[in-house]
Amino acid sequence: MARLNLLEETRFEKLPVKVYKDEQSASVKVAKRIAKIINKKQEKGKKAVLGLATGATPVKVYEELIRLHKEEGLSFKNVITFNLDEYYPMQPDENQSYVKFMDENLFNHVDIPRENINIPDGTLDKDDIADFCLNYERKITEVGGLDLQILGIGRTGHIGFNEPGSAPNSGTRLVTLDDLTRRDASRDFGGKENVPTKAITMGIGTIFKAREIILMAWSKKKAPIIKKAVEGEISGSVPATYLQLNDHVEFILDEDAASELTRFDTPWLVKDCSWDKAQIKKAVIWLSNEVGKPILKLTDEDYNSHGMAQLATEKGPAYNINIDVFNQLQHTITGWPGGKPNADDTQRPERAEPAKKRSIIFSPHPDDDVISMGGTFIRLVDQGHDVHVAYQTSGNTAVWDTDVLRYIEFAIDFNRSIGEDTTKLEKIYDNIDTFIAEKRPNDIDLREIMDIKGFIRKTEAIAGARYAGLEDENIHFMALPFYETGKKVKSPVTEEDVKITMELLQKVKPHQIFAAGDFADPHGTHIVCFNIILEAINRLRKTEEWTKDCWLWMYRGAWQEFDIHDIEMAVPLSPQEVARKREAIFKHQSQKDTPVFPGDDEREFWVRAEERNSETALSYHNLGLANYEAIEAFVRWKF
Structure with missing residues (x-):
């Protein structure tokens, strides 16, 4: 009977799927399966042949394999590896190279012989690629074939770099990357224009020959493509659907990646x-x-x-x-996001008392406050609440280098106009100009450049918050240390990040906290900042009485919106309020027109925000409710 129930529950799914609570627990399971293969082969005196993947998906698997090696004696001396792919052209010492990725995330930390490592060569002359690919296939066959191939999945449905249009019997070859794939990689390369247009990849036919195949996916960002791969018709437009033809494949997902599968969604x-x-x-x-x-x-x-x-x-x-x-x-639905004074709040999302609340809006980047909840921000101020805004990071990686030069030129001209010596500024300008001219994608900026970019974002944030009605003493710049690396990959969160947040909360003692719950942010900053707030408030809840009357509301930003059934507070905006919100966003001039990191959405941030808010309002109207111009949505965090 249990078997029949399982079949009924998964009848839309065309291949085996296992779902774990989170990425960590799933990754540990995959690592244990890999370790089991290695140990079994070792007992028989044979080599374990593994097909490996790169990108964010397998990182925690590799972390667990390293732990097993260092703490439990797992040896890689009998392991031969073949990586799925590599950008072309690509030097192995480049930051974006998969050679460097594998060294940093696995090979440098285990005892695998270097001669057993095989990765497509991004340095080849084009004329030599075809022979290299044939030899790559031949070498896999000569060592007995792949015992296990691990895969991630791209939002195009690619496995490896087998983009839409790839044949199910394709072998290792040079391919052209899909535009969406290049957009997704743009942050790694400092802009899409720097992402190679081609790559060398194992083919789908090569992958199919593996004795076991595990495809892993984490986060809601992957949920739509996972649904297509697992439940959709087999199609060359979604190459991962070809895996439905293989009897030795399994999808390993976290709950977020599985969330759109029929058995979870409907x-x-x-x-x-x-x-x-x-x-x-x-x-x-x-x-x-x-x-x-x-x-x-x-x-x-x-x-x-x-x-x-x-x-x-x-x-x-x-x-x-x-x-x-x-x-x-x-x-x-409420026009009183801080609660309506002297009103029955039984059916309202916010409390009526205290009538004047202390509210703090945490903004991961210096513009998330106005992009995500600018209308609510302005209304809280207009309705007399004691509103504070806290910018958690400087956002100094998201400013064009040309803006840096422009601001220094302004400073030089201004100082000249008032008779000040500009020698030092001119020297700084020349130094920065030279650095930018020679700068490679994702090189770490000079300290002066990082500071200037931070100053630009800071002045824009102040302008936006002032426009919303705040006094300067209610505008806080936290500059959390985890972010201030100058690199796309940020440092781990430390005690200092939590301490800074706790101190601000203790100073304000808010009745309301608004925080970014937009975990689809492709850069990951939002969820890191949210977790810091959560850790800080949870610690304070143990000792400080004011925290018992503090509610945490999550908003979402430029990347997605809450599902209607999840929304707990919907703040409608009039056409005039939408216009005011737009003006607040416009204060962030460095993010207008073409921001440095737009993600895969070509629309400007203010356009995204307006269209998302109007779509939320339309969704409410289609369900039979009033027809508002726009709605900003919030979900309350349950401690």
Whole structure:
């Protein structure tokens, strides 16, 4: 019976999938499977042949393998490795090289013989690539074939660098990279224009010959492509779907990457559900969108014909369910994000008391506050609350080098105009100009350049916060140390980051904290900053009484929005308020037009914000609620 239930639950899935709570626990399991293969081969006096991947996905697997080597004696002396791919052209000592990646993340920390390591050669003459690829395939065959191939997955559905259009029987070869793949790699290279257009990759046919294949994926960013790969039709437009043809493949996912699979996203389509309040709300909103009707117009027939007959039977009739969900949504809408004074707050998302609240908006980058919740920010100030804003990082990696020169030129001209000596400034200018002219992608900036970029972002943040109505004493620049590296890969969070945050919280003693819950941020800064806040407030909750009356609201930024069924506070904006928010965003001039790191969305940040807010408002309206110009959405963190 249990087997039948499992088959029913996974009937949309066309290959085996295991889901773990998080990336860490999943990575440990994969590492143990690799270690088991190595040890079994060692016992038989044979070589273990591993196909390895690069990128963020396997990093924790490699960390665990290193731990097993150092603490439990796992030896790599009998291991031969073949990496999936390498950019072309690429020198092995470049920061973006997969040779360097593998050395730093695995090979330099274990006892694998260097002659057993095989990685596609990005330094070859083009005329020599075809022969190299044939030899790469031949060498895999000569050592007995791959015992295990580990894979990640790109948002194009690529495995290795087998982009859409790749043939299922393709071998190792030179390929052209998809534009989305290059955009995703742009931060590693200091801009998409610096990302190679080609790569050498194992083919899908090569991957298929492995005796075991494990594809790993973490985070909600990968959820849409995972759904296509696992549940979609086999298609050359999503190369990972070819894995459905292999009997020796398994997908290893964390809960976020698996979140759009049918059994998790719409479980009522595959099994009987335990209908709690949250599940009912999600299902009814889904049904409303599915049939294109407002919630209050849904019928029992709509429920029955869309996999929700159980809900209608257990909790119905349908109209009663509709009214309950409609009321829940209606109660999320408030024009008083700080609470409405002297009002019944039973059905409101925020407390009425105290009437004047101390609110602190944490902004990971210097513009997230106005991009993500600029309308709410302005309204909190207008409604008389004691609002503070805290910029957690300087954002000094996201300024164009040309802006640095422009600001120094301004400083030189200004000093000349008031009769000041400009010799020192001119020397700094010449030094910076020379450095920028010779700078390679992702070189660490000179300290003076980092400082100037930080000053630019700081003055813009001050202008935006002042426009929102804040006095200067309520504007805080934290400059958390983890960020101040000058590199795309930031330092680990330390006690100092938490201490700085705790001190600010103790100074303000807020009733409300607003923090970025936008964990799809491709640069990872948002989730790091959020976790620092969480650690700080959790420590303070042990000893400080004011924390018991402090609520934490999460907002989302330029990368995504909360699902409607998750939203707990929806702040509607009028057309005039949308215009005011836009002006606050415009104060961040260095991020206008073309920001340094736009991600894979070509729209400017202010356009993204406006369109996202208007889409949220439209979603509410389509469900049968009022037709607002825009809505900013929040979810309350439950301590």
